Amino acid sequence: MNTLTLLLALAGALTSLQPTNSSQPPTSPSEVLAAATPEDWRAVEADDLLVITLANGKQVFVELAPTFAPVHVDNVRRLARAHWYDGSTVHRVQENYVVQWGQVEGEPVPPLPEGVIEQPPTEYEVSLNDSQLARFTLVQEGHYTARSGYLDTWPIGLETSGSRVSGGLIHCYGTVGVGRGNPPDTGSGIELYAVIGHAPRHLDRNLAVVGRVIEGLQTMSSLPRGTGDLGMYETAEERLPITSVRLASTLAEQERPNFRVLRTDTTAFRRYVEARANRGAPFFVRPAGSVDVCNVLLPMGRAPK
Amino acid sequence: MNTLTLLLALAGALTSLQPTNSSQPPTSPSEVLAAATPEDWRAVEADDLLVITLANGKQVFVELAPTFAPVHVDNVRRLARAHWYDGSTVHRVQENYVVQWGQVEGEPVPPLPEGVIEQPPTEYEVSLNDSQLARFTLVQEGHYTARSGYLDTWPIGLETSGSRVSGGLIHCYGTVGVGRGNPPDTGSGIELYAVIGHAPRHLDRNLAVVGRVIEGLQTMSSLPRGTGDLGMYETAEERLPITSVRLASTLAEQERPNFRVLRTDTTAFRRYVEARANRGAPFFVRPAGSVDVCNVLLPMGRAPK
Numbered sequence: 001m002n003t004l005t006l007l008l009a010l011a012g013a014l015t016s017l018q019p020t021n022s023s024q025p026p027t028s029p030s031e032v033l034a035a036a037t038p039e040d041w042r043a044v045e046a047d048d049l050l051v052i053t054l055a056n057g058k059q060v061f062v063e064l065a066p067t068f069a070p071v072h073v074d075n076v077r078r079l080a081r082a083h084w085y086d087g088s089t090v091h092r093v094q095e096n097y098v099v100q101w102g103q104v105e106g107e108p109v110p111p112l113p114e115g116v117i118e119q120p121p122t123e124y125e126v127s128l129n130d131s132q133l134a135r136f137t138l139v140q141e142g143h144y145t146a147r148s149g150y151l152d153t154w155p156i157g158l159e160t161s162g163s164r165v166s167g168g169l170i171h172c173y174g175t176v177g178v179g180r181g182n183p184p185d186t187g188s189g190i191e192l193y194a195v196i197g198h199a200p201r202h203l204d205r206n207l208a209v210v211g212r213v214i215e216g217l218q219t220m221s222s223l224p225r226g227t228g229d230l231g232m233y234e235t236a237e238e239r240l241p242i243t244s245v246r247l248a249s250t251l252a253e254q255e256r257p258n259f260r261v262l263r264t265d266t267t268a269f270r271r272y273v274e275a276r277a278n279r280g281a282p283f284f285v286r287p288a289g290s291v292d293v294c295n296v297l298l299p300m301g302r303a304p305k
Numbered sequence: 306m307n308t309l310t311l312l313l314a315l316a317g318a319l320t321s322l323q324p325t326n327s328s329q330p331p332t333s334p335s336e337v338l339a340a341a342t343p344e345d346w347r348a349v350e351a352d353d354l355l356v357i358t359l360a361n362g363k364q365v366f367v368e369l370a371p372t373f374a375p376v377h378v379d380n381v382r383r384l385a386r387a388h389w390y391d392g393s394t395v396h397r398v399q400e401n402y403v404v405q406w407g408q409v410e411g412e413p414v415p416p417l418p419e420g421v422i423e424q425p426p427t428e429y430e431v432s433l434n435d436s437q438l439a440r441f442t443l444v445q446e447g448h449y450t451a452r453s454g455y456l457d458t459w460p461i462g463l464e465t466s467g468s469r470v471s472g473g474l475i476h477c478y479g480t481v482g483v484g485r486g487n488p489p490d491t492g493s494g495i496e497l498y499a500v501i502g503h504a505p506r507h508l509d510r511n512l513a514v515v516g517r518v519i520e521g522l523q524t525m526s527s528l529p530r531g532t533g534d535l536g537m538y539e540t541a542e543e544r545l546p547i548t549s550v551r552l553a554s555t556l557a558e559q560e561r562p563n564f565r566v567l568r569t570d571t572t573a574f575r576r577y578v579e580a581r582a583n584r585g586a587p588f589f590v591r592p593a594g595s596v597d598v599c600n601v602l603l604p605m606g607r608a609p610k
Contacts, residue, residue, distance in 0.1 A: 218530040225523040
């Protein structure tokens with residue numbers, strides 16, 4: 001039994017030790033959240049938070065995932081700090097797939113800020129150590145990767161090769177990734193996309209994921225679909241200009257939005273997953289008994305004042 | 306070995322007998338479609354096609370699935386024939402979930418046309434016979450149900466209990482179902498929803514699925530999200546009126562739109578699934594090797610003149 005197997009077995013044993021009361025109806029996801037304590041949440045760091053302000057006055061907030069794609073995330077931070085994205089556009093909206101913004105492929109590229117790596121390494125997966133694996137919460141097995149679940153609040157697929165366990169971020173609804181051309185190009189971060197459809201898991205381990213939309217995705221997902229190839233807007237007039245993209249850490253403290261995400265190495269999260277997998281009465285007749293890793297819908301939002 | 310196992314084994318053997326040329330790059334989904342013959346497609350029957358015309362002038366087309374929920378589909382046809390939906394509204398748009406139209410819960414219900422069954426049976430699954438099972442094409446195993454795949458062009462989850470194999474339609478992006486209150490209510494069809502997010506598979510075998518949007522879903526999915534509970538529009542002004550809902554079979558022949566769907570009991574479809582599971586060069590670095598039943602994206606659209 002290797003370390004991972006042991007840890008998973010222990011986690012399973014702990015989960016099964018949770019007190020349950022079989023005379024009670026199954027707990028609903030909202031009941032689990034209502035019972036969560038402040039310690040069950042973690043704050044979103046200001047240096048990991050992008051504030052995108054669109055020309056229509058609406059804002060979209062993206063949490064960055066520096067652990068999984070450090071060079072790409074560093075690029076995005078540098079581009080934001082230099083106000084490089086300001087004046088670029090949302091120019092692609094493809095039904096049941098992605099919305100894309102920033103640089104338009106084929107158009108002249110404004111000079112990049114100092115330190116931006118034009119061809120980052122292929123940060124499509126990372127090796128995980130025992131400490132990380134101890135914090136991994138399994139959601140499902142055998143769907144795209146041997147194991148799928150959450151590590152430090154991020155949906156991730158695990159694969160094992162010899163003694164190495166690798167983790168790759170999963171493309172769920174709301175995942176933000178880096179557009180690119182054909183390999184070896186991995187994209188520099190000048191064009192970004194967010195998923196607005198059924199999880200396009202064939203993109204996993206093929207593109208660099210840099211984060212997720214934490215609030216405001218509906219502003220992008222409700223845009224008119226582009227009528228060009230791949231949902232590109234065919235005219236400049238259709239494009240939605242981006243007024244500004246800022247790292248929250250560069251805003252005055254009182255202007256920084258405060259978000260939080262449910263931690264995923266907790267009993268509260270395991271109960272939440274179980275509740276999502278077993279929706280019960282009065283509405284549901286037959287609980288599914290399991291849940292897709294992308295249908296867990298990890299709770300996240302504004303932190304209470 | 307029971308009949309189903311035998312049939313699946315035979316299907317597997319046939320698939321593995323397909324001629325392949327390992328010196329060629331993997332075939333792409335579009336190459337498979339380009340090589341499909343007219344016999345690989347089936348027409349959408351005019352009596353199975355709903356034409357929804359919205360007040361903004363746009364149209365949404367829904368193909369009905371009478372095999373799986375005959376009483377609910379009969380209700381929907383009767384409601385359409387009686388023009389019952391005309392003047393109702395799209396009144397709920399919930400991000401990453403559903404758009405809903407027709408009757409607004411809690412508001413007075415106009416008289417129902419003759420023959421509409423107010424409390425249909427729980428048509429959430431059907432028993433499948435050997436002939437149907439022979440036409441079933443497996444896409445994946447162990448995800449929500451033991452087997453998932455396509456039967457007569459519909460995504461379906463199979464479960465086996467003794468000698469009975471049941472099939473339930475799967476809630477994918479674009480699936481159309483019947484809104485309802487708490488059980489034993491199954492919904493009469495006066496309120497309908499379409500999925501506009503990641504497949505909400507917990508709805509499978511809990512609500513009656515009556516069809517899928519075959520064209521025009523982007524008109525609904527790009528509507529502003531409702532700000533009320535469950536994405537309900539909070540004011541009457543936000544609601545988008547429905548000008549008319551017609552069964553194509555009641556339109557003059559020259560006004561009937563002609564749609565087609567790729568058949569799923571064919572080599573062309575099996576190749577298409579394989580191509581969707583193994584996206585290759587020049588863009589993809591690492592093919593996924595499998596595909597979620599809801600990410601097959603069954604080809605469908607206007608029939609060529």
